[in-house]
Amino acid sequence: MSLEELSSALDSSFPGISEVLAADDFTSAFASFIRGYLDSTRDRYFSIPYEVPENVYKLEGESDRDACDRIVTGTLVSVGVPSAFGSTKDVDWHSNPTFNGYKEWTWQFSRHNDVKLLAHEYLLTGNHAYAEAAADLISTWIDTCPVPGPDVDGHDTDCWRTIECGIRMGANWPYIIYAFYREFSDDLIARIFLSMHQHGVRLMLNHTQGNWLLMEMNGLCYIAVICPFFKESGKWSSFALSSLEEEAGKQFYADGFQYELTTNYHDVAVNNYQRMLQLLKAFGRDLPGSLNSILLNATEANIKLMEPDGMLPDINDGNTFVVKELLEPKARLFTSPQMEWVLSGGKKGEIPYKSIAMPYSGFFAFRSGWGREDIYGLLDSAPFGRMHQHEDKLSLLVSNGEKRVINEGGCYAYDASDIRTLTLSSFSHNVLIIDGMGQNRRKGYCWHDEDIRKLSDLRSGISDSVDWAEGSYSGPYGDAEECPAAWTRSVYFLKKQEGFSRPFFIVVDRIDGKESHEFCLLWHIDSERLSIGKESASFADVQLSFAGGSTLSVTNGSLHPAGGIIATGKQQGMYKGVDRLEYRTSGKSAKMITVISFEDKEIAVNADGDAIVLSLSGREYRFKEEDLRS
Secondary structure, three states: OOHHHHHHHEOOOOOOHHHHHHOOOHHHHHHHHHHHHHHHHHHHHOOOOOOOOOOOOOOOOOOHHHHHHHHHOOEEEEOOEEEEOOOHHHOOOOOOOOOOOOHHHHHHHOOOHHHHHHHHHHHHHOOHHHHHHHHHHHHHHHHHOOOOOOOOOOOOOOOOOHHHHHHHHHHHHHHHHHHHOOOOOHHHHHHHHHHHHHHHHHHHHHOOOHHHHHHHHHHHHHHHHHOOOEOOHHHHHHHHHHHHHHHHHHHEOOOOOEOOOOOOHHHHHHHHHHHHHHHHHHOOOOOOOOHHHHHHHHHHHHHHHOOOOOEOOOOOOOOOOEHHHHHHHHOOOOOOHHHHHHHOOOOOOOOOOOOEEEOOOOEEEEEOOOOOOOEEEEEEOOOOOOOOOOOOOOOEEEEEOOEEEEEOOOOOOOOOOHHHHHHHOHHHOOOEEEOOEOEOOOOOOOOOHHHHHOOOOOEEEEOOOEEEEEEEEOOOEOOOOOOOEEEEEEEEEEOOOOOOOOOEEEEEEEEEEEEEEEEEEEEEEOOOEEEEOOOEEEEOOOEEEEEOOOEEEEEEOEEOOEEOEEEOOOOOOOEEEOEEEEEEEEEEEEEEEEEEEOOOOOOEEEEEOOEEEEEEOOEEEEEEHHHHHO
16 A cells, blocks of 8 residues: 555545644544445435345355355355355455356456345444455455556456446445445545545446446546545546536436336436436535436336336346336436326336337337236337447247247356357347347447437337337348348238237238348247147247248247347356247248238138238138238
8 A cells, every 4th residue: 555645645625634634644534434424324324225236146046144244254256156265364356167158257346246145234234254265355356356557458457347347436435435434444434435546536437338338437526526525526526526417418318218218228327317416416416407308218118117116128148127116216316107106106207108219329119008917018119239249130029918929039147158159159049040140230230329319110100909110120130241131121000809818919021132031030038839820820928820931930049040039138158948930931022911810729820912811710800011010
């Protein structure tokens, strides 16, 4: 520790700092000042509701108390994988116990989620062993993870990537400090605050962009507000707030969705604004009013996407969050009648929109109602997004009540495995494959700031009986130099139809090419298979009927090559096999029809000119698309 570096960072005009700088024992005087300052601001800080740390730092089945007792013995967990170091004094912060060197283990280990858990349990129990373990862990981290120089990129190092810096400062270290400052030694307090200043310098000089920038600036704001006795705190605070305000305009579409278009990083973005606003409110600082409408709109995007079970679909590198839990902390800052309705379980506020289009981000949510037995669908006609994208343009998800029955690959661990590669590709989504090739929007892709203001290609309509939405894809496939064929998907949701007991979907896929190709529609069914026919497939929770193709086959749980697999979580090894239906035809062009229904009896489908003919229980039902749109 450099006492000179710490003393030179302090603002002598801040009350009490001049006495610290004049003291014979700087460390003791500084620690005494810090304890007094934290005493005076403790109630303000703890007015901010506790936030459970992110990522997997506990073992399956462990309670918080169990996990803390394990941590005290020197066995720690990152991304769900444990490592036994023998004691908390012997932790190697640069280690990696994973079988394939999964880099996220080391990176997320330095976020100190486990130390925050110790702090929370300490406040509940007063167990001194938790304080001792926390002191060991923070001390060894500071000793063995020196701050890199100013020329080291924010993406580099094991322990000082700027995303980790932002998370430590904006989510974990402040809670750890306010929980343990009366237990930590003078020397450790001085080293902690020197490290916080080093964090501030690195975040100011080496910040990046995208969702990382939001975490970085939230962390910088926390340092500035909690440590107003640093000379640079005013500059850091101004820079962080102005950056966050500017990014809000750059990162959120007009319909509320964040530009990565994932139901994980959308909430990463919103949560970092939430953390910043809660901090400013707790410490009596002015709140930037320009953010309220943007963040309210972004928060309501979760309601627009919510499935009948109250969860979010895991779009792109997304998560299946509980929407109500996401709304609760935001409601302390702002609210709306739709938020009140969700939070109260329908007892207050206003019932949200049923089906709804998100014309900028390109999603259309179909729903028959808001009950847990209702039918839901989500068409993805979105742009490629800023980061964390999947090759999934025009994929369709469907839920039968609380069960997602037509699913897709989801978000697997960020490793280099075949399963990760599969879940990123078209081959784990409900899309069109041409000549064995999937979409390749990543090829030559570049995001431009003005893209946030562009409408998607989604077209849609909503009526009492039928909702419809469609989009098109004519981008790259595989390594082909030109798009082999243009594809348009039209989805019709018939909510009320005589002779049908429940709402159902008619999906029309039109493909137009200049030469002959093989076309294959993929559908991933997460339900028990009952039977597979030539042009129909029956499952416990859904039925699919087809027309316009020639063969129907199924793949389930194949690893070599990978197919018929979806992720069940972000940890390595969390996946399962599902039936991937493959409906094929060939030619220069094609019109393929899929009916997704929930009837007890089989439905047959045929195309008769421009009419779609469904046969059910001896009756025929004829539909023309122009009528369904009217």
